[in-house]
Amino acid sequence: MSTVTKKELIEHITEKTQTKQVVVKTVVQAFLDSIAEELAKGNRLEFRDFGVFETRISAPKTARNPKTLEKVDVPAKRRVKFRPGRLMREGLDSQLLG
Amino acid sequence: MSTVTKKELIEHITEKTQTKQVVVKTVVQAFLDSIAEELAKGNRLEFRDFGVFETRISAPKTARNPKTLEKVDVPAKRRVKFRPGRLMREGLDSQLLG
Numbered sequence: 001m002s003t004v005t006k007k008e009l010i011e012h013i014t015e016k017t018q019t020k021q022v023v024v025k026t027v028v029q030a031f032l033d034s035i036a037e038e039l040a041k042g043n044r045l046e047f048r049d050f051g052v053f054e055t056r057i058s059a060p061k062t063a064r065n066p067k068t069l070e071k072v073d074v075p076a077k078r079r080v081k082f083r084p085g086r087l088m089r090e091g092l093d094s095q096l097l098g
Numbered sequence: 099m100s101t102v103t104k105k106e107l108i109e110h111i112t113e114k115t116q117t118k119q120v121v122v123k124t125v126v127q128a129f130l131d132s133i134a135e136e137l138a139k140g141n142r143l144e145f146r147d148f149g150v151f152e153t154r155i156s157a158p159k160t161a162r163n164p165k166t167l168e169k170v171d172v173p174a175k176r177r178v179k180f181r182p183g184r185l186m187r188e189g190l191d192s193q194l195l196g
Binding site for chain 2: 001002003004005006009012013016017019023024026027028030031032034035036037038039040041042043044045046047048049050051053055075077078079080081082084087088091092093094095
């Protein structure tokens with residue numbers, strides 16, 4: 001198991017698609033930026049086979065500092081949830097069994 | 099709030115980057131396919147500012163059908179977890195307050 005970076009994926013896609021690396025880099029970055037923008041607007045993104053990105057707003061709440069027992073206000077937050085699509089799930093599980 | 103599809107994002111990126119739509123489509127699809135492949139291999143993907151995709155394996159377990167009380171074997175599963183990066187989190191929360 002290792003960590004794959006954006007740079008490594010861009011090099012892989014450049015080779016696989018025979019596209020100029022600068023073009024791949026621009027498109028990949030625009031793609032990631034667009035996803036972040038849509039999520040910030042509260043929109044849901046659905047990529048067939050791959051999966052769904054969506055956000056949920058968690059309500060503001062009051063918590064306590066466990067050491068001092070002081071009350072702390074925790075503001076509302078928008079959380080991102082990703083659910084893999086059918087094809088990705090099949091790939092994940094087939095590799096696990098194989 | 100609405101659902102944005104891959105097709106809509108591709109059209110948006112085509113316009114934004116002044117790249118041929120067929121190229122954008124090829125690169126975006128190769129990008130999504132590569133992410134799914136890496137996750138299936140158990141690898142972690144880290145995209146600076148955007149976030150991290152990683153998988154966890156949930157152990158196999160025995161559950162019970164709540165109606166019949168019959169035992170059911172639930173196999174091990176590989177689950178995908180996405181955690182937004184710093185920049186995405188800032189975008190999400192700024193829109194929420196604004």
